[in-house]
Amino acid sequence: MALVYLKEINQHTRFAIWKIEESADELLSKLQLSRSERAFLERLNKGKRTLNWLGTRVLLRSMLDTPGYIDCPSDENGKPYLVNFPHKISLSHSFDYAAVMLSTQHEVGIDMELVKPKIELIANKFMQEGELNQLSANQYIEQLYVCWCAKEAVYKLQGKKGVSFKDNIWVDPFSYQSEGGYITAHLNGPYQNVTYKVYYERFQEYMLGYVMG
Template sequence: MPLYKSITPNSQTTVKIWKITESYDELMASISLKPENAIRVLGMKSELHQRGFLSVRCLLLAFGYKDADLFYDENGKPHLKDGKHISITHSFTFAAVIISESMVGIDIEQQRDKITMIAHKFIDYEFNYLTEVDVDYMKKLTAIWCVKESLYKLFATPGLSFKKHCLVIPFSINDETTVAWIDYKNRKQRYNINFLEFEGFTCAYAIS
């Protein structure tokens, strides 16, 4: 089982990251899916997407849960039947799950130069401290995207905008921590964020 990394940010929270090295058949043989999810995975056009979906179920198993313990609400937010909070992500060859007594969000993204072309779509305030000549520019953009995606998953409120409502204070890639805010309508909330890099990927997670 290629459990790549396990992180315990606090006594009530665990992050597990999976490196997807198995074939579709190997992953399918190692888990048991609810009938509707078995149909769902067969309908996925990309084997990469199928393997990402199945690796998340392997991570659930590593936490001691089954596929049947997971369900989604009307906004697409995942929940566990025992009431613990969960967030899920997968990107290419990595997947991750965070489970906590507190509300959480997590995201993994591959570091790719093309993010520089869409930065204007998800960044506003952060342009005050970002500069394209920064050697870590692409990595910082990726980290900011991951932070905002993790906040979006945690907040789970329709209408939340990465650009308008989520902001990330200045940080260094080497810090592996930062602070972010959600400022949405009459709600303003501060979050401590952790992020890490590995094998050309960035992962960030937020805990309320």
């Protein structure tokens, strides 16, 4: 496993990306897991899901730089949290990469997706018509991924089920920048009404979206 990207956003917040190259056994050898965590792994289908779960935990251990056990359960909404560390966290993975975002001050959300043209087929599942109409024809697929990653990052930050990407999170018009930038996303859900500045950037063939709140 190799660290391929590390970004210090501010003195409190950072994220990192690792490429998963080890086997499941090799990743397991780097972790301390509870009985319930091992039971969870047994329920997963062997393959990418197992490697992705293990990869995010190995990266988390690397970022926290501790020899001790890291208790990282998920709450009733599926949002991961740390029991014995003060950091807020967000986890993501896509194919051979794992991403972890940490902050000692802010709630955070991060999403990482491999850019593929097929996203166009499901665009109306997570975008309102007005949002789609504001996208330009140039680099249309990349813009869709910016919107998806932004909405996913906001969803992870707020951490509640019952929030719809299409109906509760929408984005303002933006001009896509290949070197990265930010968009404004509005969360108008059953729990809160908040506006976020969500940052995006390309990493190789992937799109990243990340937010602090």
